[in-house]
Amino acid sequence: xxxxxxxxxxxxxxxxxxxxxxxxxxxxxxxxxxxxxxxxxxxxxxxxxxxxxxxxxxxxxxxxxxxxxxxxxxxxxxxxxxxxxxxxxxxxxxxxxxxxxxxxxxxxxxxx
Amino acid sequence: xxxxxxxxxxxxxxxxxxxxxxxxxxxxxxxxxxxxxxxxxxxxxxxxxxxxxxxxxxxxxxxxxxxxxxxxxxxxxxxxxxxxxxxxxxxxxxxxxxxxxxxxxxxxxx
Numbered sequence: 001x002x003x004x005x006x007x008x009x010x011x012x013x014x015x016x017x018x019x020x021x022x023x024x025x026x027x028x029x030x031x032x033x034x035x036x037x038x039x040x041x042x043x044x045x046x047x048x049x050x051x052x053x054x055x056x057x058x059x060x061x062x063x064x065x066x067x068x069x070x071x072x073x074x075x076x077x078x079x080x081x082x083x084x085x086x087x088x089x090x091x092x093x094x095x096x097x098x099x100x101x102x103x104x105x106x107x108x109x110x111x112x
Numbered sequence: 113x114x115x116x117x118x119x120x121x122x123x124x125x126x127x128x129x130x131x132x133x134x135x136x137x138x139x140x141x142x143x144x145x146x147x148x149x150x151x152x153x154x155x156x157x158x159x160x161x162x163x164x165x166x167x168x169x170x171x172x173x174x175x176x177x178x179x180x181x182x183x184x185x186x187x188x189x190x191x192x193x194x195x196x197x198x199x200x201x202x203x204x205x206x207x208x209x210x211x212x213x214x215x216x217x218x219x220x221x222x
Contacts, residue, residue: 004154031208043155043200043212056209091154100145101210103154 002026004104006092012110013082021077021107023092032075033093033101034067036060043091049075082111114139118201118213124221125195131188133199133216140181141203145210146173149198158199159186188218196220 005024013019025032034046048055049067066078075094079086087110093101118135125131135144143162147155159170161177161184168175174187188195201213 006154033209035210042214043202043210045209045211048207048209056207095208100143100157100160100204101208102157103147105154106152108152 004092004094004102006090006104006107008107009105010108010110012112015084015111016081019079019082019109021079021090021092021109023075023077023094023104024073025075025092025094026102027073029094029096029102031055031095031097031101032067032069033095034077035091035093035103037089037091037106039088046077046090079109082109084111087111114141114203114205114211116201116203116211116213118216120216121214122217122219124219125191126221127192129191131191131195131218132185133201134183134185135201135203135213136183137203137211138182141211142181142206143204144175144177144184145202145204146175146184146186147200147202149200149215151197155200191218193220 007022032049035043037043045058047057047061064080068076089106091106092104095101116135116137145160146158149155159175164181165179166177172189198215198217200215202210
């Protein structure tokens with residue numbers, strides 16, 4: 001069964017460093033999402049992406065965040081200058097038109 | 113985002129027991145979804161509900177979309193050890209952005 005994949009599974013970085021989290025959505029999906037889950041808290045929406053542009057973003061998704069679909073398969077989330085409070089699980093999700101979202105296994109980001 | 117209240121926050125179950133949890137919101141949703149999350153993994157979709165009043169089953173799981181479109185419940189019948197985990201409700205509007213509840217942690221009682 002096709003599934004969303006994410007790499008790396010765990011990323012450790014120093015505060016102020018840039019990180020890129022990678023996702024490979026399910027191949028025929030056209031709508032892509034990033035969510036964040038701080039340890040012990042609920043999953044929070046960050047951004048949605050369709051047709052090579054951001055559809056909607058939350059207040060969490062400030063100028064330090066960006067998303068990109070650099071080729072036909074990858075969908076990336078970049079954090080330019082990480083802060084301690086960026087430490088969280090980051091989940092990618094994708095869907096086809098009219099269907100529910102399927103989530104990847106997540107990347108655990110630890111900012112030291 | 114929309115605020116969802118999910119209860120209970122946690123519960124202890126014994127194998128064979130039925131389990132029930134629910135979500136309420138102050139605003140309406142077009143779709144209610146229930147996900148399960150195991151430690152270190154992403155949410156896995158259990159049930160999706162698309163119409164007010166809809167009652168849907170998936171094996172031992174049953175979920176209903178409240179007629180006011182502001183609530184939903186999930187029941188697990190005859191629980192087994194692998195039912196432990198965190199269960200999240202999520203509401204969805206036409207923009208497909210998901211608003212999640214805080215989760216219900218299900219643990220097996222020793």
